[in-house]
Amino acid sequence: QVQLVESGGGLVQAGGSLRLSxxxxxxxFSSYGLGWFRQAPGKEREFVAVxxxxxxxxxxxxxxxxxFTISRDNAKxxxxxxxxxLKPEDTxxxxxxxxxxxxxLVVPSLYDxxxxxxxxxxxx
Numbered sequence: 001q002v003q004l005v006e007s008g009g010g011l012v013q014a015g016g017s018l019r020l021s022x023x024x025x026x027x028x029f030s031s032y033g034l035g036w037f038r039q040a041p042g043k044e045r046e047f048v049a050v051x052x053x054x055x056x057x058x059x060x061x062x063x064x065x066x067x068f069t070i071s072r073d074n075a076k077x078x079x080x081x082x083x084x085x086l087k088p089e090d091t092x093x094x095x096x097x098x099x100x101x102x103x104x105l106v107v108p109s110l111y112d113x114x115x116x117x118x119x120x121x122x123x124x
Contacts, residue, residue, distance in 0.1 A: 009118030022096030033103030
């Protein structure tokens with residue numbers, strides 16, 4: 001049973017920074033494609049950033065490029081999302097996700113495991 005637990009969300013002013021973490025139980029963390037997704041009220045879940053098993057392939061949503069950085073530490077079974085220059089439109093619940101079969105894909109339905117989510121609120 002794979003469990004993902006996010007942390008690091010909170011309330012921050014526009015222009016501020018947050019670092020999200022996602023710890024993963026299980027011994028095969030390094031074999032998963034991983035991603036961060038977010039969902040704002042009344043909107044569909046959307047991809048934010050994804051990273052391949054080795055970290056060699058990284059993709060970002062256009063609106064977060066240059067501000068967010070995804071990374072993974074396979075030795076610590078942890079996925080990170082460094083978020084800088086935050087904007088009010090970044091406000092959402094952020095989820096980490098893991099895929100056993102796929103790597104580097106941006107479609108939420110292709111991910112097998114999800115965390116419970118962490119709220120990020122950016123005030124203007």
